[in-house]
Amino acid sequence: MNEAAIAKALATAFLADTMTITAMEARGSHVLGQSCDWIRPLAARIMAAFPGGVRPRRQRVVEIIRQSRAFLLACEEHDFHALNPTLLPTKMHPAQSIRTWNVPSITSTDALARWLGISPAQLDWFSGRFRRSASVRIGSLGHYRYRLLQKSSGQVRLIEIPKWRLAELQRQILTRILNHIPPHAAAHGFRQQHSIHTFVAPHTGQAMVARIDLQDFFPSITLPRVAAVFRTVGYPEAVADALAGLCCHQVPDHVWHSEAGNLGTSSRNQLRLLYRQPHLPQGTPTSPAIANLCAYRLDCRLTGLAQSARATYTRYADDLAFSGDDEFRRSAKSFVLHACACVMEEGFTVHFRKTRIMPAAARQRLAGLVVNGKTNVPxxxxxxxxxxxxxxxxxxxxxxxxxxxxxxxxxxxxxxxxxxxxxxxxxxxxxxxxxxxxxx
Known part of the structure; x- marks a missing residue:
């Protein structure tokens, strides 16, 4: 059996159940049919590479295995005949801190299809497993309708509306999985008992208010990031990929010719390239909740940054708000630079033209509301x-x-x-x- 096949078999075994060094060593030895002294150090190396207990992608684990000198030497010295690792029962493996979340246990794509009430072939079709190229016109076979909104700023926003059957599947994912996963406390958009009012309330009457806007928030959240959320919840890679496929979409190129006739060629091409990658569509039941979860790490970092500056941070979708007293006012410019760096490091884009630093002497405006003294409509x-x-x-x-x-x-x-x-x-x-x- 060649080295690549053995590495894949080991990686599949390592990821099949609980990711502890002892458990991974036992499954690795079982697949190889013998105990090897290099398996335990290899398991430890993989654990160190992926802290937090989140199940990584199999290919990432394969790469680490094939970089191990001990593994390569063992493959040269022994003629391993690995067992089929798919015979090992795959289990849910949520991160340690979230194991109390009440989400359904789904350990295979067949089980996911049954849970959704569709056939495996329908799951492949709806999740885009056999996704067509964005350059191919799919017409009525597509799962989405499109509506282009022209904003007063001259920018456009594409609303991607799922057809009824896919929308039903997405609503099931929302109500039975996503609604059981709490977003960060700083997130106020798309949550029960939260609103624009709760988003701006902490910033009312402050000496300094700063605002950062995220550009192309939904389309910038790509399918791999969405799949990572579902793996964090504990779903095996194949299940997480299928769930992400059901919640993401790539826009066919012909949409920009039929829907964006008033756009210049340059703008149309930029949008076409942005939306042709599988991304989180604006207009689906699941996208708001997933967007909040994909921004969780960003919320953590910006909350910590704000606390270090004795400031307050909240987020409503793509609007980020910070405020504080005179001490924050004195450091606001450098603080905003650090915050923008965090945003970009987390894979989002800052809309610099909309970034604002607003002292109390000027109008302080967040999400269309004035927050000087008290919250009010302009x-x-x-x-x-x-x-x-x-x-x-x-x-x-x-x-x-x-x-x-x-x-x-x-x-x-x-x-x-x-x-x-x-x-x-x-x-x-x-x-x-x-x-x-x-x-x-």
Whole structure:
């Protein structure tokens, strides 16, 4: 049996169950059919390479095994005939600190298919195991629909909407797995009992507020990072990859020709390259929760950095906020540089044009809210919405529906509800105007 095959067999055995040196040595000896004095040091080396108890990818373990001189010498001296390591029962292996999470035990892709209520072939199809090239037009066979949103800044955001069957599978993953995994305490987006209000509240009335924006937050979270989250939960590599495939997507190139006709060639090509890699799509049930989990290490680092500067840190999706007293105000510029370095080291991109350092003497604005003194809706936003409502009363709602919303009444009501949540007094004034509108 050749060296590469033996290394793969050993790696599979090492990862089949609990990753302790003794257990790995026993499984390695079982697969080789004999006890070898070099297996225990090799197991220790692998454990040292992957601290924290998270199951690594098999290929990473194979690379370490094949770098071992003791292993290479043993392969030269002995004609090993390794047993089939797939005969070993694979078990869940969550990281030590998260073993109390109430997630279902799924140890094979066949078991995952049964859990989802689909066939193994359907699992392969939905998870993109036989993923087509992004350059191939798949049309109605694709699992997503697309909607391009043009932002006021001139940038665009692609909403990737899963079709109903894939959306059902994603909702099952969300409710039975992801909702049982708590994000970092600093994360306030996409969580029950958290909101924009809880995101900005710690920064209200502070001497200095700093804001950092993450660019292309969802598409920058790639499939390998999502799979790593599921391996951290304890799922074997094949199961984690399948779950990640169900939650990620790559956008076919033809979408940018049909949906982005107003974009220049350079912008279209940049977006095409960004979205053609398997990534976390904005518009699925699972993406917000997974994004929070993928940003967990970033949240840990920025929380520690903020504490060292006697500051407070919170995050709402791609908005990062920091605040503190006069001591933080004096070090804010250097602090923001360190925070941006942490962001980039964790694989995210900083939108430097949106980075702001805001002393109390200037307007301090986070997530569209003013936080000087108390949390409030900006006066100009209130006045603009009030003017729209007044014109709806005078000239009818159709005259103000410039963006051609299908349900303009619900859009306006939602905007008023947001103001009511932040400033009930102003919200009541707007609601009174809204109730005077005559809807066709």
């Amino acid at each position: 006066r100009e936003d209130f006045d603009r919405l009030k003017a729209i409502l007044t014109n709806c009363i005078r000239s009818g709602p159709d005259s103000q529906n410039r963006e051609q919303h299908v349900n303009f009444q619900a859009v306006l009501s939602g905007r008023i509800s947001f103001v009511e949540h932040i400033n009930p007094s102003r919200g009541r004034k707007l609601r009174t105007l809204f109730e005077q509108i005559v809807w066709a």
